[in-house]
Amino acid sequence: MGDTEIKDKVQELLENTVNPSVGMHGGFVQLIDVKDKIVYLQMGGGCQGCGAADVTLKMGIERMIREEIPEVEEVMDTTDHASGQNPYYAPSKG
Amino acid sequence: MSRLLLLLPTTTYRTEAFLNAAAKLGVEITVASGRGQALTDQQPTTNLTLDFLNPEAAARRVVDFSEKVPIDAAVGVDDDTTVLAAVIAKALSLPHNSVSSVSAAKNKHLMRELLRTGGVPVPRFALYSVDDNPELIARTVSYPCVVKPLILAASRGVIRANNEGEFIAAFQRVLKILEQPDVSARGSLSRNILVEEFIPGQEVALEGLLRNGKLELLALFDKPDPLDGPFFEETIYVTPSRLPSSVQSAIVETTRRASGALGLREGPVHAELRVNPQGPWVIEIAARSIGGLCSRALRFVSGMSLEEIILRHAFGWGVS
Numbered sequence: 001m002g003d004t005e006i007k008d009k010v011q012e013l014l015e016n017t018v019n020p021s022v023g024m025h026g027g028f029v030q031l032i033d034v035k036d037k038i039v040y041l042q043m044g045g046g047c048q049g050c051g052a053a054d055v056t057l058k059m060g061i062e063r064m065i066r067e068e069i070p071e072v073e074e075v076m077d078t079t080d081h082a083s084g085q086n087p088y089y090a091p092s093k094g
Numbered sequence: 095m096s097r098l099l100l101l102l103p104t105t106t107y108r109t110e111a112f113l114n115a116a117a118k119l120g121v122e123i124t125v126a127s128g129r130g131q132a133l134t135d136q137q138p139t140t141n142l143t144l145d146f147l148n149p150e151a152a153a154r155r156v157v158d159f160s161e162k163v164p165i166d167a168a169v170g171v172d173d174d175t176t177v178l179a180a181v182i183a184k185a186l187s188l189p190h191n192s193v194s195s196v197s198a199a200k201n202k203h204l205m206r207e208l209l210r211t212g213g214v215p216v217p218r219f220a221l222y223s224v225d226d227n228p229e230l231i232a233r234t235v236s237y238p239c240v241v242k243p244l245i246l247a248a249s250r251g252v253i254r255a256n257n258e259g260e261f262i263a264a265f266q267r268v269l270k271i272l273e274q275p276d277v278s279a280r281g282s283l284s285r286n287i288l289v290e291e292f293i294p295g296q297e298v299a300l301e302g303l304l305r306n307g308k309l310e311l312l313a314l315f316d317k318p319d320p321l322d323g324p325f326f327e328e329t330i331y332v333t334p335s336r337l338p339s340s341v342q343s344a345i346v347e348t349t350r351r352a353s354g355a356l357g358l359r360e361g362p363v364h365a366e367l368r369v370n371p372q373g374p375w376v377i378e379i380a381a382r383s384i385g386g387l388c389s390r391a392l393r394f395v396s397g398m399s400l401e402e403i404i405l406r407h408a409f410g411w412g413v414s
Contacts, residue, residue: 022132052132054109055102055125058117059140060133089104089129 049084195357212355228265254323295370
């Protein structure tokens with residue numbers, strides 16, 4: 001499967017499955033690009049800077065992408081989480 | 095394949111480090127959070143929502159869950175989830191610290207009582223209710239003193255007072271912190287305030303791992319900035335320590351005795367001590383690893399991260 005097909009499938013997954021759910025937390029996930037079977041994503045809204053963003057990405061989105069598209073080699077988060085203005089769960093030291 | 099139950103508050107900075115460590119070890123992961131994760135419905139074996147404020151109910155839920163998805167280790171990352179991990183590990187018959195020992199490490203007053211009983215040097219201390227009159231207390235305490243909540247980490251609400259006026263102001267300031275919804279939700283521990291003697295001296299932080307009751311030193315941090323208050327914000331940590339080896343040995347030995355006094359036997363220990371001519375004094379000891387992003391500065395044998403060491407120990411695997 002080429003990068004273009006991967007891009008289409010990831011886009012479909014984000015639109016139909018991921019974004020309706022993360023939208024419940026005020027967030028969204030965008031596909032930035034697919035190059036050499038590496039998927040580049042960006043998180044926004046409530047996901048940007050969220051204390052649970054890594055869980056959403058690695059334990060949710062990345063797994064779903066790998067299950068749906070085994071050809072994907074890596075999923076990269078390009079989000080600048082430090083600039084998140086309204087994270088759904090704000091990180092703190094306790 | 096072994097499966098890790100990772101107890102992650104939604105507010106922690108530690109998620110990436112623990113997930114990376116688990117991935118490096120090649121174990122399956124179920125993340126349990128106190129509040130709903132966005133994709134729990136889509137990934138029900140890897141995401142679990144538990145009532146972190148009700149450990150017994152959370153443990154029952156994990157026991158039910160583990161009948162379909164067996165759990166081989168339960169690890170918490172902060173004070174609250176460390177207690178929860180002990181309750182869950184007990185329910186699953188996994189190796190664990192006693193619930194009483196990790197609960198004591200989370201309660202600054204109970205911790206000090208056990209340390210004092212065990213002959214470990216701690217500041218003189220007294221416990222007050224949030225309903226007590228600070229003006230009356232101010233006349234009875236010795237100065238300088240330190241006012242602090244029983245719970246909370248990262249020096250939140252820890253304030254030095256040098257006289258009655260400063261004490262009243264500090265007490266009232268801590269009251270405001272304890273009234274915040276996320277703190278007051280933590281129950282009776284948010285209804286008390288600890289007042290203790292200020293211990294002058296150089297502050298250090300010790301990172302260790304307990305294995306069958308034996309303490310292994312992982313890192314000793316100097317805190318070169320003078321921490322004399324009135325606030326004790328965390329600034330610079332330097333490791334390896336530049337203290338003389340005899341002083342370092344005394345710090346390790348004091349932490350070992352403190353761990354034993356609380357009854358801790360397994361897993362990470364993070365201790366804060368002050369060192370002065372009388373020797374090391376234990377200011378805090380927690381049954382967890384260092385917080386925030388500090389662990390990123392640490393690398394151990396074969397490039398292992400602190401989190402990898404913690405997970406390997408939780409699975410009963412060797413570290414070296």
